[in-house]
Amino acid sequence: MKKSAVIALLAALAVGMYSCSKSSDSTPATVSVVLPQTVHQYYADNTNNINEKATVGRVLFYDGHLSLNNAISCGSCHKQALAFADNVSLSTGYENRLTKRNSMPIQDLVASSGPHPFEKGMLTSAGGGSFLFWDGRENNVQNLIARPITNHVEMGISDMSVLPAKLSALPYYSKLFTDAYGTSEITKDKISECIAYFISSIKTGNSRYELSVIRKTVLTAQEQEGMLLFQNKFMCNSCHNSISFDTSSGGMNNGYTSMDFMDNGLDDSYTDMGQGTITGNATDNGKFKAPKLHNIALTAPYMHDGRYKTLDEVLEHYSHNIRNTPNLDIRLRDQANQPRNMNMTNDEKQAIIAFLNTLTDTKMITETSFSNPFRAN
Ligand code: HEC
Numbered sequence: 546m547k548k549s550a551v552i553a554l555l556a557a558l559a560v561g562m563y564s565c566s567k568s569s570d571s572t573p574a575t576v577s578v579v580l581p582q583t584v585h586q587y588y589a590d591n592t593n594n595i596n597e598k599a600t601v602g603r604v605l606f607y608d609g610h611l612s613l614n615n616a617i618s619c620g621s622c623h624k625q626a627l628a629f630a631d632n633v634s635l636s637t638g639y640e641n642r643l644t645k646r647n648s649m650p651i652q653d654l655v656a657s658s659g660p661h662p663f664e665k666g667m668l669t670s671a672g673g674g675s676f677l678f679w680d681g682r683e684n685n686v687q688n689l690i691a692r693p694i695t696n697h698v699e700m701g702i703s704d705m706s707v708l709p710a711k712l713s714a715l716p717y718y719s720k721l722f723t724d725a726y727g728t729s730e731i732t733k734d735k736i737s738e739c740i741a742y743f744i745s746s747i748k749t750g751n752s753r754y755e756l757s758v759i760r761k762t763v764l765t766a767q768e769q770e771g772m773l774l775f776q777n778k779f780m781c782n783s784c785h786n787s788i789s790f791d792t793s794s795g796g797m798n799n800g801y802t803s804m805d806f807m808d809n810g811l812d813d814s815y816t817d818m819g820q821g822t823i824t825g826n827a828t829d830n831g832k833f834k835a836p837k838l839h840n841i842a843l844t845a846p847y848m849h850d851g852r853y854k855t856l857d858e859v860l861e862h863y864s865h866n867i868r869n870t871p872n873l874d875i876r877l878r879d880q881a882n883q884p885r886n887m888n889m890t891n892d893e894k895q896a897i898i899a900f901l902n903t904l905t906d907t908k909m910i911t912e913t914s915f916s917n918p919f920r921a922n
Pocket residue numbers: 606611617618619620621622623636637638639644645646647648649650651652654676677678679680689690693694698699700740744802
């Protein structure tokens with residue numbers, strides 16, 4: 546597979562931009578944008594210039610100008626080194642306002658096996674029925690883009706139609722959009738489309754776990770024990786099923802984030818209704834996406850509100866603290882319909898954590914084509 550490199554270009558394009566990490570009242574720092582000169586091969590089939598579009602999307606993803614005060618980019622809350630999640634319970638958006646929920650990793654938004662729905666220009670759904678956000682309120686990657694941009698907590702822009710003019714005034718978009726669309730004209734649909742192509746290209750697939758399946762490299766005894774506990778004894782896999790152990794299909798199903806929403810018994814009474822907010826059904830209250838556990842070692846703190854700081858605390862929840870909530874999932878109930886607290890031994894916990902660590906994909910988090918093209922001067 547052809548891998549192209551980002552060539553540093555036109556350093557010191559002083560564009561008067563705030564760096565993402567700066568708060569809104571700080572002095573604007575000048576940055577240079579290292580324009581992606583060579584287009585990365587995000588998709589194997591370049592129908593409709595989708596690689597050029599993903600390249601524009603990469604710059605947009607990291608560009609603070611998508612927020613009202615130029616301070617917040619997608620990358621502020623979705624950090625590559627953390628599998629595009631954040632390391633705080635609630636992230637800081639526009640004017641230091643906090644998000645309502647814990648930031649989520651961006652990975653495997655669409656199926657990675659089989660024909661990629663985007664390669665034929667079919668930018669319609671997240672693919673195969675996966676739903677996005679903790680409560681599943683969106684299943685169209687392109688529509689999703691407008692949410693963080695127009696959400697006042699996150700980026701402070703209430704109407705995306707202000708963005709084309711604002712971005713057109715920046716020196717570096719003209720070439721990028723021309724390469725992608727044959728014209729430098731910027732529209733809000735193009736903005737959404739480009740970001741959608743970029744984020745949909747972010748995929749796992751090179752963790753030690755996968756290598757152990759594909760290349761038959763060997764996991765340690767402790768990691769293997771953790772895998773069996775995860776799969777058999779504690780049946781974590783019955784919900785976190787985006788790691789499939791079906792050896793007939795090559796040992797894994799690396800496709801989707803998740804399409805299932807469940808209540809895993811966090812609190813006696815619900816403060817965040819989760820999926821119930823979207824469907825209006827009381828039986829969906831307290832249900833959240835059971836996340837794909839790839840890169841889980843990088844995405845602390847955990848759960849939709851970031852309540853647990855460590856994987857140890859997560860396992861303690863499943864060990865002793867599952868609450869008897871109204872919608873507690875049947876898979877976490879015993880035969881008497883009571884919470885199935887798992888009473889893990891310390892060795893079992895350590896083995897499961899060792900296994901979860903094998904799901905870290907160091908390639909994804911260091912891949913240049915996903916990295917921030919802006920450099921502070
Ligand atoms: C201020 C922080 C913040 C910013 C800025 C932000 N996000 Fe998010 N993102 C979040 C939070 C928090 C969630 C979870 C929200 C929820 O479920 O209610 C999330 C969820 C997502 C998801 C869902 C992932 C999944 O598996 O379901 C995607 C995709 C995403 N964001 C992409 C983006 C893009 C693209 C941008 C820029 C246009 C962006 N985000 C900007 C905080 C942020």
